[in-house]
Amino acid sequence: MKNINWFDLVRVAAIFVGVGGVSNLCNAELLLDYKFPWTEEQVGFALRGVHYFEAALNRDQVAQGFEAKSFYETINFFRMQWGGRNFYVAGAQYQSREQNAASIAAISRKTQSGPIAGGGICALFIYDEKLKQSAKHDIKLAEANGRTWCNGVQALARVKGQDALLFSLSYYLTDKPLVKKAQDIGDGWRYMTVLLKLREQDGKVLIEQDDACLGNPNQIKDVSAARKVLAECK
Numbered sequence: 001m002k003n004i005n006w007f008d009l010v011r012v013a014a015i016f017v018g019v020g021g022v023s024n025l026c027n028a029e030l031l032l033d034y035k036f037p038w039t040e041e042q043v044g045f046a047l048r049g050v051h052y053f054e055a056a057l058n059r060d061q062v063a064q065g066f067e068a069k070s071f072y073e074t075i076n077f078f079r080m081q082w083g084g085r086n087f088y089v090a091g092a093q094y095q096s097r098e099q100n101a102a103s104i105a106a107i108s109r110k111t112q113s114g115p116i117a118g119g120g121i122c123a124l125f126i127y128d129e130k131l132k133q134s135a136k137h138d139i140k141l142a143e144a145n146g147r148t149w150c151n152g153v154q155a156l157a158r159v160k161g162q163d164a165l166l167f168s169l170s171y172y173l174t175d176k177p178l179v180k181k182a183q184d185i186g187d188g189w190r191y192m193t194v195l196l197k198l199r200e201q202d203g204k205v206l207i208e209q210d211d212a213c214l215g216n217p218n219q220i221k222d223v224s225a226a227r228k229v230l231a232e233c234k
Contacts, residue, residue, distance in 0.1 A: 030158050030165075030198070032078040032089070053077055053088050056131040067100045076156040080126070082163065083200065087134065088127040091156040091167055096121055115174045120149035122169045124156070124196055126205050137207035139169060139194055143217040147174050154191070157223040159230065164210075166223045168193040192218050193226040 038052040054072050062068050076091035095103075099119030106113035126135040141148040154168040170189050194216070197208045213233035220226045 029161065030163055031081040032156075032158050033081075035079050036088075052131065053090065053127065056127060056133075057090060057092065057125055060133050061094060065097050066094055069094065073153060076153050078156065082198065086129050087205075088131065089156065089165070090125045090127075091122070091153040091169075092125060093120060093122050093150060093153055093169075095119055115149045117147040117174045118149075119174070120151050120171070122150035122153055122167075122171070124165065124167060124207060126198075126207070135205040135207050137196060137209065139167065140209055140211075140216065141171055141192070142211075143190065144173050144175065148172070148190075149174050151189070154221075155193075155223050159195070159227070162197070163199060164195055164197045166193055166226050167196055168220075168222055168226070190217065190219075191221040192216075193220040193223060195226070195230070 036053070054074065054077070057072070058068055072090070072092055074090075078089050080087040080089045096116075096119050099113075099116055102113040102116055102119070122139045124135075124137045124139070125133065128134050139150060141150060148171045150169055150171040152170040154170060155166070156168075157166045158164075159166055168191070170191050172189050176188055193214060195210045195214055197210050199206050199208070213230055214220060214226060220229060
């Protein structure tokens, strides 16, 4: 049998990787930061916070039939460096078309519609460098057969060593009666963190919610606790 030296092994391995379709063994780790290439003065939109990104998100939501918002909690808006490219990601909450229709109808009757099942949605949005929407994923809440209202994004964070994000949120069950006193707001709220895996296919960004490790529902209130659970799953 002919001896193969170390150089030959490396060369063969490189050929094998090329044939196998792995595009880059040295992909940079996914990173999040607040280094946006625009300022308030450059943009001048009425929305506060990360103006340019907010306006693009609002533009697309309205075009898709959702209600325009005058404010987003932009603490969970980031620049994302991934796969050698820059993206912009946002964890945001919005209302379903059905909820908006119910609210408008209630106003005409001078009443209040109240929350309907699935009326509050928490979602991950991904935009490219030109602020064109690349992907959107509505978080799936399994509790009570989806009779839920997602009312807040608590945190969005990267998963070290993975093409993935952790998304922490709060929600409540629409079948439960609403509190009557201001001091009781928050009683009965659920807290949950989900794992969202990212990948590119045919030039498109795909988001997959992976509940295998963390579970759905779960009671994982923050990113730090979710990271510990993920480490134990490995």
